[in-house]
Amino acid sequence: MDNDVSAGGTTTIVGRLALGVTLLAFGLGSTKVIDGVTTADAVSLAHYVGGVALFVVGLLAFRDRDTATGTAFSALGALWFTWAVTAGNQMSDHAAGLFLLLFALVTLSLALGASGGLLDQGTYGLFFVSLLLLAIGRLAGNDALGKVGGWFAVAAGAVAWYAATAALAHWPTTLPRRAAGRGVTAAG
DSSP, X not given: OXXXXXXXXXXXXXXXXXXXXXHHHHHHHHHTOSTTOOGGGGHHHIIXXXXXXXXXXXXXXXXXXXXXXXXXXXXXXXXXXXXXXXXXXXXXXXXXXXXXXXXXXXXXXXXXXXXXXXXXXXXXHHHXXXXXXXXXXXXXXXXXXXXXXXXXXXXXHHHHHHHHHHHHHTOBOSOOOOOTTOSOOOOO
């Protein structure tokens, strides 16, 4: 296997695609950059693709003894499922902010413990920033922070999508490194 290409197992690829699509839909809805599209429009996708499918993929990863992937996808599946079934219910901004903050901590743990390389760390790290900004925005009543958080979710979704596509297409997932001692030399 080429060291520059992530092989990615089937569960990892499917999970990254499910997470990427859900993050892109949720993020674009949060930014309100597309006229008439809000986060409410992402509820069904988040419920079934982000929630149910991602949770099942996590369970399949556990079956394959891939604890890191199983933990990540099961936890994120629970996040999306819970968000989808509670969306539209009367909930205070403080309760919603607390929910987002708690799952921000989960994604921080996933980012710090990601075993899938820089693309997984990047996905979870960007999603952490997104959830943190969305939580602070809800707690402070600041819609602008929510929009910025949405852009971080879009970026996280794009990274997750690229990671899945790179595994399928055998694209590089790392930057080439220079050999030690081979750098820029001064002209004499």
